[in-house]
Amino acid sequence: MTAVVETPAQRQMDLLRFATAGSVDDGKSTLIGRLLYDSKAIFTDQLEAVEATSRSRGDEYTNLALLTDGLRAEREQGITIDVAYRYFATPRRKFIIADTPGHIQYTRNMVTGASTADLALILVDARKGLVEQSRRHAFLCSLLRVPHLVLCVNKMDLVDYSQEVFERIADEFTSFAAKLEAPDLTVIPISALHGDNLVSRSENMPWYEGPSLLHHLEHVHIASDRNLVDVRFPVQYVIRPQSTTVADYRGYAGQVASGVLKPGDEVMVLPSGFTTKITHIETADGPLREAYPPMSVTIRLADEIDIARGDMICRPNNAPAVAQDIEAMICWMDETRPLTVGGKYSIKHTTRSARTVVRGLQYRLDVNTLHRDESATSLALNEIGRVKLRTTVPLLADEYRRNRTTGGFIIIDEATNRTVGAGMIIEAG
Template sequence: MSNVDILRFATAGSVDDGKSTLIGRLLYDTKSLFTDQLEAVEAVSAARGDEYTNLALLTDGLRAEREQGITIDVAYRYFATPRRKFIIADTPGHIQYTRNMVTGASTADLALVLVDARKGILEQSRRHAFLCSMLRVPHLVLCVNKMDLVDWSQQVYEKIVREFTDFAAKLEITDLSIIPISALKGDNIVTRSTNMPWYEGPSLLHHLEHVHIASDRNLVDVRFPVQYVVRPQSTTVTDYRGYAGQVASGVLKAGDEVLVLPSGFTTQITSIETADGEVSEAFPPMSVTVRLADEIDISRGDLICRPNNAPAVAQDVEALVCWMDETKPLQVGAKYAIKHTTRSARAIVRALHYRLDVNSLHRDDQANDLSLNEIGRVKLRTTVPLLADEYRRNRTTGGFIIIDETSNRTVGAGMIVEAV
């Protein structure tokens, strides 16, 4: 693995908050564009009579497709600086795209929420912040954009800061940064702005390059869901048996005593191998093959952990679910397929405790179903036990997806609150 780490971040904002311009600006100022892309944008800007190179055009090709009724889930963009590689999940901001935001933010290390300095904190800004806290995105950056349109006013910025921090105090946000920017002019994007001498913090890119994400990984609870059993078919290697997968959390070392679930057998790790050869230890998000001292019957969907630190082995699961299906709502008594780490099971919805209003955080306990983009707390009973942690403790072993068995479409995303 290279030493340059990867930061995944999701962007969210209301329409016309300048999200496309911001992403365009980051790509442009970090020289992550091809010459022909830039020339095309310059030509279209000139043809439209814009007095500037309209960087929003770099991502606006997607908007045209969206207007034609093609739903775009999440657009991913990539760029790199000498310090870090970046993956941007560009998620639509409308309330009808809550599911897209859930998809984009569920794997993000950081979320960027944009607000327009002229409009201040809107209902959508609150919703985006709530979703980020619910999805346990470790770092949140509020970008107060279009500062050039409020004459770079410190008062306007500070009012937005007060309003947002008051709201964020009700949520579980571990790390919040607020940066005043002008995406159009490039102020505080890559370099510090001279127009806002009162702001003493870093530029956005500097923050993205230096935000500390190594400690966000859970290195305490060893969780290794088995994806595949490696049994080479060659005649020379007869006794090789390895278990391949991605380390979800914790640190695995050769010589460690481990517990295999759901069978409950204990054994020792004899070696850990990667594509580049043997390693002494493995940690998230490494993909490795683990070899064990004893021959135990292990198959896909099983989980390797430490004997005194195991997840719940549970068939009754309480979870927050974001519903993603336009055609059929989630209803009590309905049966679905469920995919949790490398395990597949079937589940029945036993109860719907409440529907959550994402804007007011109000709980409606009279709800009978969950429609598209709605979030609620449900109780599920599964056919085989899930090897599960609470989502707040482990995003990998605490998250699952719900699949409609007839159409095979993903219809919901769940976060485990409690596994009994």
């Protein structure tokens, strides 16, 4: 009898992905550098290089922002351009950080970094309070359905750790967030430069009774954020070994998008609609009793059904829409050519690829004022709008609000093969 191994599951459930957002010079890179430094997640030679660079720039302190602002242009301009991903771990949890740019012209980078995040950190400068970019990023996080928001009021040392300043900013942001879909909001006063309230509670702010930032990141509950109700398993690869000893082996590999799969479960394969039962769920470590997001597994079925990459395994009575007409919010990412009605592109949705044509542009959204411009005829770089698309083959899709994996897609320029847009499905059918 084969032993059951369940090692990958716990490892993946202990991972928190979070993105940082905020206006220019609010201290996002310094905050991440401080977290990496205080959690001892950087090597000695990295720290020595940062210290040397800080001295050559004339800084009077070790500029921890240099740990994340890795591009030469970023260091020269003192801004973050690209999305910088960093990894660190504590005994309680592992983390992947996406340090996203604050500039308005890098909205697409912000969307990219936050699209897979469990939590978003929005930084504001205590001296400036909420600015346009703060509201902009909060709205984008809401649009991308990031389940947890943390507002970090940074540079509290420059306002003498004033409780009044902090509470004014917290109240203003809380009232703005009430207009958005922000299910979980936490507000923390910090000083990234000096480490106040980052890893441990600060003695400079005895009036603050909440957790430190790292304590909150370690303990925020994310397991319930995953959709464990709607079974969605996009098939990525069909495994047919050539060996004669396993000539009848046929497995379907992919990543569980949502739901829980177990051997013995009755499932349906889309778009064919055939039903069968799961016989085995396997990984490189051996068989599993169950699989759930975001685990990558191979599924074996009781019946031989014609299944290919792009098909989806789901429950017979709980299936995604099989649709060629979809409405979606799209963030446009191409600086050379705008999105226009009638434009033809490739679309990549889960593991399925198709061609698509833009049938209509309902409105362009001003993410600063939330105003809808219904007279718009195109979407330029970093603009967001609601569009109607028609695809050449049906997509197996859910609404983005219900399932971020099966509700999201990217648009590709067929001529250049560049990703030119990211979309969130509002309606499919």
